[in-house]
Amino acid sequence: MKEALEKIRQAAANELARCADIKELDQLRVKFLGKKGELTAILKAMGSLSAEERPKMGQLANEVRGAIEESLSEKLASLKEAKLERQLRSERLDVTMPGRLPEMGKPHPLTLVMDEIKEIFLGMGFSVVSGPEVETDHYNFEMLNIPKEHPARDTQDTFYINENVILRTQTSPVQIRTMEKQSPPIRVISPGRVYRSDAIDATHSPLFHQIEGLVVDKGVTMADLKGTLEIFVKRLYGEDAVVRFRPHHFPFTEPSAEVDVMCFSCHGEGCRLCKGEGWIEILGCGMVHPKVLQNCGIDPEEYSGFAFGMGLERVVMRRFNIDDLRLFFENDLRFLDQF
Ligand code: DAH
Numbered sequence: 001m002k003e004a005l006e007k008i009r010q011a012a013a014n015e016l017a018r019c020a021d022i023k024e025l026d027q028l029r030v031k032f033l034g035k036k037g038e039l040t041a042i043l044k045a046m047g048s049l050s051a052e053e054r055p056k057m058g059q060l061a062n063e064v065r066g067a068i069e070e071s072l073s074e075k076l077a078s079l080k081e082a083k084l085e086r087q088l089r090s091e092r093l094d095v096t097m098p099g100r101l102p103e104m105g106k107p108h109p110l111t112l113v114m115d116e117i118k119e120i121f122l123g124m125g126f127s128v129v130s131g132p133e134v135e136t137d138h139y140n141f142e143m144l145n146i147p148k149e150h151p152a153r154d155t156q157d158t159f160y161i162n163e164n165v166i167l168r169t170q171t172s173p174v175q176i177r178t179m180e181k182q183s184p185p186i187r188v189i190s191p192g193r194v195y196r197s198d199a200i201d202a203t204h205s206p207l208f209h210q211i212e213g214l215v216v217d218k219g220v221t222m223a224d225l226k227g228t229l230e231i232f233v234k235r236l237y238g239e240d241a242v243v244r245f246r247p248h249h250f251p252f253t254e255p256s257a258e259v260d261v262m263c264f265s266c267h268g269e270g271c272r273l274c275k276g277e278g279w280i281e282i283l284g285c286g287m288v289h290p291k292v293l294q295n296c297g298i299d300p301e302e303y304s305g306f307a308f309g310m311g312l313e314r315v316v317m318r319r320f321n322i323d324d325l326r327l328f329f330e331n332d333l334r335f336l337d338q339f
Contacts, residue, residue: 253286
């Protein structure tokens with residue numbers, strides 16, 4: 001029995017020395033000291049010893065138990081300490097480390113230039129109004145002097161909700177909505193999205209942006225139109241920008257014109273940017289057609305006005321030398337980060 005006890009003491013010492021985690025340590029406690037443990041088994045056998053030997057063995061057994069208990073608690077303390085040490089090391093916070101900056105968003109190039117254009121017109125006393133993108137045929141065409149079967153509709157095919165409800169092809173219907181609601185003097189711009197059923201390529205998109213302008217008052221003339229748009233172009237492109245008015249036709253203005261800016265790249269010589277023209281078209285404009293004023297209940301004998309409309313994408317492409325319109329709508333951060 002003595003040897004058995006010594007063996008247990010030795011085995012416990014060996015296994016404890018090798019033990020490396022708290023759970024395993026608990027298993028060792030059960031193995032050596034538990035109710036079904038090795039030491040208990042020996043104590044149970046004590047009854048078969050002689051009266052002389054029993055106290056000696058009892059004492060030895062207690063000694064072994066005490067020794068094992070002590071090593072167990074020593075080991076437990078050291079394992080706990082090691083665990084804490086590891087935790088402290090892995091969770092250490094270096095407060096002197098530089099922080100990580102959160103990524104900041106920024107305005108889309110279209111928004112950037114749109115805001116600039118709004119600022120220019122606000123500075124000239126215009127206010128900003130808006131209208132619906134889902135529009136009726138009535139406002140988008142009829143009221144603008146573009147009846148069904150008018151050839152101007154050919155270039156403005158769009159998406160139809162039904163025969164009378166469409167996605168607007170231009171911001172010009174906002175002119176009508178404004179004149180119906182407001183009596184002159186009127187001085188507004190109306191930026192927004194417009195739609196046409198064009199296939200997507202480097203210069204076309206079924207969705208793009210326009211900015212509409214409308215001025216109605218007593219005694220408004222073509223001179224006001226020219227002056228306003230010349231100032232606008234110079235504010236946008238710089239004082240040395242050269243502007244040209246070229247006769248054109250729009251059903252809702254009479255007379256009508258298109259405005260060109262002299263090509264910045266070749267100064268009128270003709271190059272790749274201006275497609276050999278020397279000039280770049282930036283907007284359409286004209287004196288509001290008397291019939292359109294009448295449609296909105298404004299007396300063309302008393303009032304006159306001018307209107308203009310420009311495409312935003314083209315202006316932005318020219319400003320930043322962007323050669324593919326699709327880049328605006330792909331949301332690629334490598335592109336958007338450059339502005
Ligand atoms: N709405 C025309 C277009 O989409 C642009 C335009 C031309 C607007 C002349 C006007 C204007 O207000 O007077 O092509």
